[in-house]
Amino acid sequence: MISMPGFLKLAAAGVLVAAAVNPGPARANDGFPFGLEMTLDVARQPGSKRIPSLEIGDAGEVILELWCKGGKGQFSVAGNTVIFVAGPLQDRACPPARAQAxxxxxxxxxxxxxxxxxxxxxxxxxxxxxxxxxxxN
Structure with a gap:
């Protein structure tokens, strides 16, 4: 027969082993960022303070602010599949390199x-x- 302190030690060891074997995800997937703004994870281009950003609405509508141009688009998401369709972009007299980017x-x-x-x-x-x-922020 195992004593109560011995049983508790055994149970605690079992919990630790189970956690080590199946740690689960480090951070849960929070879903597609509908209703949020996000910024491209890149350095600024020389001579520019802008970094492209997307403001995504609750229904997937997008306001784009790119290196120079801006416009609208639409995201459609199903599971981990994504489709982006760009709308017309405003040409803001961009330098050729930024327009190409x-x-x-x-x-x-x-x-x-x-x-x-x-x-x-x-x-x-x-x-x-x-x-x-x-x-x-």
């Missing part, structure tokens, strides 16, 4: 097929991987 970013957003969220970061995965930080 904006066009490349729109193309990468449009080609993204899946997404994942880890804490305050959302990654859109396609031929090019884009990582965004959710603005929490």
């Amino acid at each position: 904006d066009d490349d970013l729109i193309a990468a957003l449009s080609e993204a097929a899946t997404w994942r969220r880890q804490g305050d970061f959302v990654t859109l995965v396609g031929p090019k991987t884009l990582r965004f930080r959710i603005n929490t």
Whole structure:
């Protein structure tokens, strides 16, 4: 027969072993960031203070502020699948390099097929991987 203190030690050891074997996710997936704003996780371009950002509405509507251009778009999400459709962009007399960077970013957003969220970061995965930080302030 096991004494009560011995039983408690055995039970505690069992809990520790179970936790070590199946630690579970370090941070739960909080879902797609509907209703939030996020900023592309990149350095600023030389001569610019802007970093592209997406303001995502509750229904997936998006306001885009890119390196130079701006506009609207729409996200559709089902599970880990994502579809982005860009609307018309405002041409703001952008320098050619920034205009090309904006066009490349729109193309990468449009080609993204899946997404994942880890804490305050959302990654859109396609031929090019884009990582965004959710603005929490």
